Amino acid sequence: IFFRDDDNPVDKLPGPPRKPWIGNAWELLQMPSDKLLDILVDYTNTYGDRYVFKVFSLRVLHISGPPDVETVLSHSKNIKKSAPYDFLKGWLGTGLLLSTGLHWHKRRKILTPTFHFNILKNFAHVIEEKTQDLVKMLKDKNGADVSLMPTISDFTLFTICETAMGTKLDDDKTSATVDYKNAILNIGMQMLARITRSWLHNDFIFNNSSRGKEFTKTLEVARAFADNVIMDRKAQRIQNKGEDISIADASDGIGTKKRLAMLDLLLEAEEKGEIDMDGIRDEVNTFMFEGHDTTALALTFGLMLLADHEDVQERIYEECQTILGDSEHVTMSNLSDMKYLEAVIKEILRLYPSVPFIGREITEDFKLGDITVKKGTTVDVHIYELHRRADMFPEPEKFMPERFLGTEMKHPYAYVPFSAGPRNCIGQRFAMQEMKTTLSELVRHFKIVPKVKGARPRIMADLVLRPVDPIYVKFIPR
Numbered sequence: 374i375f376f377r378d379d380d381n382p383v384d385k386l387p388g389p390p391r392k393p394w395i396g397n398a399w400e401l402l403q404m405p406s407d408k409l410l411d412i413l414v415d416y417t418n419t420y421g422d423r424y425v426f427k428v429f430s431l432r433v434l435h436i437s438g439p440p441d442v443e444t445v446l447s448h449s450k451n452i453k454k455s456a457p458y459d460f461l462k463g464w465l466g467t468g469l470l471l472s473t474g475l476h477w478h479k480r481r482k483i484l485t486p487t488f489h490f491n492i493l494k495n496f497a498h499v500i501e502e503k504t505q506d507l508v509k510m511l512k513d514k515n516g517a518d519v520s521l522m523p524t525i526s527d528f529t530l531f532t533i534c535e536t537a538m539g540t541k542l543d544d545d546k547t548s549a550t551v552d553y554k555n556a557i558l559n560i561g562m563q564m565l566a567r568i569t570r571s572w573l574h575n576d577f578i579f580n581n582s583s584r585g586k587e588f589t590k591t592l593e594v595a596r597a598f599a600d601n602v603i604m605d606r607k608a609q610r611i612q613n614k615g616e617d618i619s620i621a622d623a624s625d626g627i628g629t630k631k632r633l634a635m636l637d638l639l640l641e642a643e644e645k646g647e648i649d650m651d652g653i654r655d656e657v658n659t660f661m662f663e664g665h666d667t668t669a670l671a672l673t674f675g676l677m678l679l680a681d682h683e684d685v686q687e688r689i690y691e692e693c694q695t696i697l698g699d700s701e702h703v704t705m706s707n708l709s710d711m712k713y714l715e716a717v718i719k720e721i722l723r724l725y726p727s728v729p730f731i732g733r734e735i736t737e738d739f740k741l742g743d744i745t746v747k748k749g750t751t752v753d754v755h756i757y758e759l760h761r762r763a764d765m766f767p768e769p770e771k772f773m774p775e776r777f778l779g780t781e782m783k784h785p786y787a788y789v790p791f792s793a794g795p796r797n798c799i800g801q802r803f804a805m806q807e808m809k810t811t812l813s814e815l816v817r818h819f820k821i822v823p824k825v826k827g828a829r830p831r832i833m834a835d836l837v838l839r840p841v842d843p844i845y846v847k848f849i850p851r
């Protein structure tokens with residue numbers, strides 16, 4: 374960080390004025406963590422598609438133009454995550470989100486079959502069952518205000534545990550569930566605090582600080598939760614010995630106990646010596662976090678938008694009536710026919726991308742237009758600003774699902790809520806399946822009404838895009 378390198382082409386790019394030697398370290402120090410998103414959006418508005426923020430000799434190149442996003446995300450070699458992701462190492466270890474190089478390739482290969490169509494088809498029953506529980510719980514509220522994020526994140530956590538992990542979270546684990554969700558929130562806050570306090574970037578200093586000690590305790594809670602999930606599934610596998618199924622047979626008609634989960638693939642890989650228990654724990658932590666928080670946020674912001682747009686709800690309702698009639702069950706083919714709902718979800722993720730920024734540490738020089746971006750530079754891809762570009766999405770602040778119906782995107786990388794290229798989201802088809810099932814069922818059963826029409830929460834970005842204030846809506850049975 375302290376190494377001087379005065380001849381770097383990216384220094385020609387605009388950005389907040391840099392002081393000699395320290396660059397923008399002083400600004401970084403003064404940034405309140407909960408305002409990071411607002412500040413970065415302001416910088417984009419001021420300095421444009423490409424700007425540089427420099428902390429001592431570390432250059433952070435921020436980009437939000439579609440051609441630049443394409444160059445970075447589609448690069449086959451520059452797949453290493455940037456330094457702030459390392460702050461999550463104690464939690465997610467060498468799991469798929471954080472790892473790089475050969476290790477990442479190997480894991481991605483083991484885990485890709487998890488999202489095979491037959492497996493997703495099998496998950497449909499679980500997702501539907503969980504959605505029906507949610508509908509019942511919301512009916513019992515009798516139209517009272519419901520705080521969305523806690524309600525929906527319970528639902529998505531139960532769903533990922535029962536699908537990917539094959540573990541049912543029953544009532545006696547309720548307090549562990551609450552502790553786990555609080556731990557995740559806490560981890561996000563600590564990570565943000567660390568990003569903006571450069572002296573805490575050093576592991577030794579951080580681990581010995583009061584923040585570091587609190588962080589370690591928080592990690593223990595998250596890890597213990599994941600360990601329980603692994604133990605549960607191991608015990609079930611011993612019980613079911615001899616009844617194992619392969620992905621190819623994992624189609625309809627298989628009971629919950631015999632359903633193949635992602636965790637089974639990992640446990641099978643362990644039996645073949647391809648992964649050890651620490652590796653399994655890292656992947657379970659990665660998938661439980663990525664697999665529930667991201668979808669919970671998308672559904673939360675989505676329900677907030679639907680509550681304000683009765684016309685959109687009605688159109689989803691009509692589409693569901695046409696496709697499903699009175700049927701209680703939703704099949705994969707029904708879901709793929711729901712084109713309007715798909716456009717609605719895309720528009721939700723345009724305005725509120727669950728992952729607002731992606732960071733890469735450049736390991737191989739590459740060209741961005743006529744500028745050479747050197748090895749060692751950090752590149753931050755701003756999905757949030759990319760999705761709100763007026764040249765790509767006219768009236769960008771407006772919620773208009775129709776923009777995703779029939780019209781071609783102006784640039785293939787103008788819209789990347791699941792990232793793109795080699796490190797794209799492995800769970801995107803699962804996420805779409807879960808979101809479509811949930812939103813279609815909720816709209817079929819309820820009229821969603823805002824507590825205060827047009828109210829928007831303040832938002833912030835830690836690992837994901839979060840509402841700072843609670844969002845309330847009413848679910849009025851149809």
Ligand code: HEM
Binds near residue numbers: 667
């Ligand atoms: C609305 C829902 C979701 C959104 C918007 C989303 C978005 C993303 C994005 C933008 C990335 C790239 C992150 C980066 O490069 O730093 C990513 C990666 C990833 N996502 Fe998702 N995700 C969602 C749901 C899920 C689900 C349901 C799962 C698991 C079941 C999942 C698992 C992962 C994993 C493991 C990675 C790392 C992949 C790799 O690097 O090979 N995500 N996701």
